[in-house]
Amino acid sequence: MANSHRAIFFTILLLLAVAAAATASSAGFSPLSPYYYSKICPKALPAIRRVVEAAVSRERRMGASLLRLHFHDCFVQGCDGSILLDATPTIDSEKTALPNNNSARGFEVIDMIKAEVDKACGGKPVVSCADILAVAARDSVVALGGPSWEVQLGRRDSTDLPALKSSFQKQGLNERDLVALSGGHTIGFSQCQFFRNRIFNETADNIDAEFARERRASCFAGSGDANLGSLDGSPARFDGSYFKNLVEKKGLLHSDQALFAGGSTDSVVKGYGSNNGRSFWFDFASSMVKMGNIKPLTGNLGQIRVNCRKVNA
Structure with missing residues (x-):
């Protein structure tokens, strides 16, 4: 799978998780x-x-x-x-x-x-x-x-x-869960190899030009694959700035910006970016509980590992 498609693959996995949870x-x-x-x-x-x-x-x-x-x-x-x-x-x-x-x-x-x-x-x-x-x-x-x-x-x-x-x-898919869980990108970083195509795409109309130029300073056209770029402006703080960035066409990954691109999730993104992200907080917590309920092994199924890295003998 090409590097440029990994962000899309992540979104498919996220949709799968939400569908299974629903x-x-x-x-x-x-x-x-x-x-x-x-x-x-x-x-x-x-x-x-x-x-x-x-x-x-x-x-x-x-x-x-x-x-x-x-x-x-x-x-x-x-x-x-x-x-x-x-x-x-x-x-x-x-x-x-x-x-x-x-x-x-x-x-x-x-x-x-x-x-x-x-x-x-x-x-x-x-x-x-x-x-x-x-x-x-x-x-x-x-x-x-x-x-x-x-x-x-x-x-x-x-x-x-x-x-x-x-x-x-797709049955039972909740788009609000999708947007809320994608908001996990309000913290952390991504490697240059996963967003290089986006910031060097001269014909793209869904990315802020100044934002793209700033990102090129640490993610180069042919090198620096492992160089890190923050997923939003406050990568060490859990807040609503990720969604504000999307409205301003400053999403770092293609899969992020796709949430605000004239589609049905635009209104949810706008809502999460307002009120200091409080509605996002509530929905994110709810969606995390749903995601955590995806096909758990319970009762006599599975085991309690002695070492998380190895199956018990």
Whole structure:
């Protein structure tokens, strides 16, 4: 897959996630509970929060990285911790899949969280890696000044890696969820290779000319693939500036600007960009809960991994 198409591929995965979440919700499928660990390990969530806050304090970018780990975990067959598995002779790791290779990061922070949580739970693997990802995503957003929400808990970890789906169902698709979840780009950065074509397209009419010139200063025509560009003007703060940028034709990625290009999502983008992004906060939290409910493994399915990177023996 060409680099210029990866942003579009990300959008397809996002649509797939929202469609699956809507299908699960409409079927009344919600086996999880925010109180799942209240009795079996009440110290679990505070332990996750402490490690996340420390990691984000050391590197603000890490908040965006942990949020995206949860996104990408849920995009493949459901929120089951499969994004964390290292490659083995029988497992083709998601870490090297096109949307993740040299992009997904923060795995060492998840390892730290896992160690602290197991310690807080009496030295036993009580909390799944999938739940750790879901809670760490929420705590990262809060650490960067964004909204909080009750995370549904009780997922179990996958024991194998299902094939990546290449199509998505449109039935029950909620465009508002799509725009809200895309707003996760209000924090973090993208590599030059993913937005070079956009800023060097002289005939494009959906990008602000001055914005394009500014981005070319660090993303060159034939080099600097790994150079970073902020996804909005305040990459370390969770706010509504991402949507304001789209209205001004300053979306960094093609898939971002496509949300405000004369289509049906324009009004949602405008709404999220006003009122300091408060309506975006509310919808983002709601959509994150829906996304976190995508086909979780519960009960006797799956396992609680001892090491998030490996399937239990």
